[in-house]
């Protein structure tokens with residue numbers, strides 16, 4: 157398989173050569189200071205993945221790991237062209253949008269007796285069955301349904317043929333190393349290869365591959381097969397919400413020209429220069445915030461290596477973005493239709 161620089165090396169290179177997006181070092185420091193008191197609180201910790209999110213699995217068994225694999229294989233492109241017309245899923249008297257609508261549809265299918273998280277099922281699902289499982293409670297369907305069908309069949313067949321049908325087999329093969337699991341995912345599951353070329357250099361983001369490792373760590377509660385000793389080597393996951401919140405928090409800036417394109421709702425293509433700069437600078441900006449947070453704790457004589465890493469920072473910022481949608485409405489997100497985030 158072709159070797160790409162890691163997401164962190166890629167992010168550093170992109171941030172150093174970016175034209176329309178800049179990381180504000182002072183702004184990143186201020187964000188770290190503002191998070192300082194929160195970082196030792198419960199909602200910043202690993203337990204928040206279950207305690208804060210009712211749709212996430214409660215258990216830490218094989219079924220829970222397979223739920224995570226299925227969801228992260230489909231964890232992309234939920235944004236709608238018009239805010240008032242979007243894909244929604246009603247589940248247990250609550251209506252979910254965006255990423256959570258995907259989880260609601262999966263849980264709805266499981267409640268209906270459809271074994272949607274079993275590789276033997278999604279390896280051979282038809283397009284009509286995918287449409288049924290992910291049916292909308294509005295007239296707006298889930299975006300990229302054909303691509304979702306393709307990646308489901310592809311991933312299911314690979315899991316069956318190479319890993320006995322369960323992602324837990326992949327986890328066990330990686331001997332508690334996040335990096336080994338990341339590379340096993342990239343070597344075996346093509347839809348996770350989230351890469352680009354920038355200034356003639358190959359770069360990688362691996363958003364879904366890294367969040368799959370992170371969500372596996374979370375669902376296994378950092379214990380047993382999920383006690384990854386190198387979880388801190390992951391970066392944040394370069395989606396379309398983290399950039400928005402970083403600009404909102406003034407840790408990252410867009411040029412006037414880029415802001416204009418974003419406000420017009422321009423549809424970018426995966427790999428466009430502006431898209432690569434937004435995603436790379438987001439990763440680099442969060443690496444700086446993490447570094448500043450560690451330094452603040454060290455000054456206080458507290459070693460927070462176990463508590464502060466890009467994964468927990470990412471989860472916190474992503475949840476913050478969901479909870480502050482209204483405050484952030486003047487910061488546009490970048491629009492790309494792709495299977496990578």
Ligand SMILES: Nc1nc2c(c(CN[C@H]3C=C[C@H](O)[C@@H]3O)cn2[C@@H]2O[C@H](COP(=O)(O)O)[C@@H](O)[C@H]2O)c(=O)[nH]1
Pocket residue numbers: 204205209212231232233234235253254255256392393394395396397398470471474475478497
């Ligand atoms: N960086 C980052 N991106 C994330 C997530 C998640 C879900 N993680 C949750 C599960 C457990 C954790 O505790 C998190 O609460 C989804 N996404 C991305 O967001 C976009 C969807 O946004 P919206 O349309 O507003 O729902 C889309 O690109 C999707 O791929 C994350 O955690 N980090």
